[in-house]
Amino acid sequence: MSRFNLPVFKSAVPAMTAQQLVARTVRAHGAANLILGESTTFDFGLAICAPEFPVVRSANCVTDISLTADADPAAAIAEVDGYFNQHNVRCRKWEISPQNACTGLQAVLQSEGYQQRTDRCYSLGQVRPLPDRADLTFVPIRAGMSLLGSLTETILANEGVTDPAERLQLLTAVERRLDDTDMDGFLALASTDVPVAAGCVTLYTRGDLGYIYSLDVHPAYRRQGIGGALLLRAFELAARSRHRYVTLLTNEGNAAAIGLYERAGFVLLGTVDAFCRAQAD
Numbered sequence: 633m634s635r636f637n638l639p640v641f642k643s644a645v646p647a648m649t650a651q652q653l654v655a656r657t658v659r660a661h662g663a664a665n666l667i668l669g670e671s672t673t674f675d676f677g678l679a680i681c682a683p684e685f686p687v688v689r690s691a692n693c694v695t696d697i698s699l700t701a702d703a704d705p706a707a708a709i710a711e712v713d714g715y716f717n718q719h720n721v722r723c724r725k726w727e728i729s730p731q732n733a734c735t736g737l738q739a740v741l742q743s744e745g746y747q748q749r750t751d752r753c754y755s756l757g758q759v760r761p762l763p764d765r766a767d768l769t770f771v772p773i774r775a776g777m778s779l780l781g782s783l784t785e786t787i788l789a790n791e792g793v794t795d796p797a798e799r800l801q802l803l804t805a806v807e808r809r810l811d812d813t814d815m816d817g818f819l820a821l822a823s824t825d826v827p828v829a830a831g832c833v834t835l836y837t838r839g840d841l842g843y844i845y846s847l848d849v850h851p852a853y854r855r856q857g858i859g860g861a862l863l864l865r866a867f868e869l870a871a872r873s874r875h876r877y878v879t880l881l882t883n884e885g886n887a888a889a890i891g892l893y894e895r896a897g898f899v900l901l902g903t904v905d906a907f908c909r910a911q912a913d
Contacts, residue, residue: 656877659695665680668684679716679723687797697726768820773817780819782828788803833866860896
């Protein structure tokens, strides 16, 4: 059995390579955002466009981008801009596939004002023991939508998102993704007089792959083992869904998250580059 297989399951299907799993993870991330708007397919990738959410990058993006070595990146960018201009919204993110062969695309995107972001892609290898939190109550994420909203508001404020319109769009996008039946998750509730969501995790199903779309912990409850306890719930969801693979993306600068995932048994597959516009430009 491959180290990239979810250990509780065996399969006669040949294991995927690391690069194939990275590509599938990028596609799963894009698919999880299709519910936010409409989509169209270009020769080189999939565009998602949501005029309802003009500042939400994942709602207005081109994902799984793979240009041939001799492609003209400026022409591709012009084609994408033309599509988004028709909907009176800007493309805010380009997510590059590991199969992309056009080495000049990144430089052209940066010249157009996009800023590079690099994520690490991980796949669950051999599960390692994580401490649980018996004092927390874990509930299905859709059973606590108001608590999820409060948690999201707190996290956005902690990240410096102060514009009310931007915060509303980001919050509504979080809730809208849960309209997709392939998205599931848990809230961790702290034992307090008034219920408080200490964290949440979401898992998106894409065939035999479970993609951990998000794992967030309330700023006041960080470094208390809640992230690990939420990962355990994500593993339970994956086991019930009989996923063969569990993958995730995390920013390469997020040392705390990287440490948690590696302690839990996630194995680095590779990196994924995205090019993003500033939220207020």
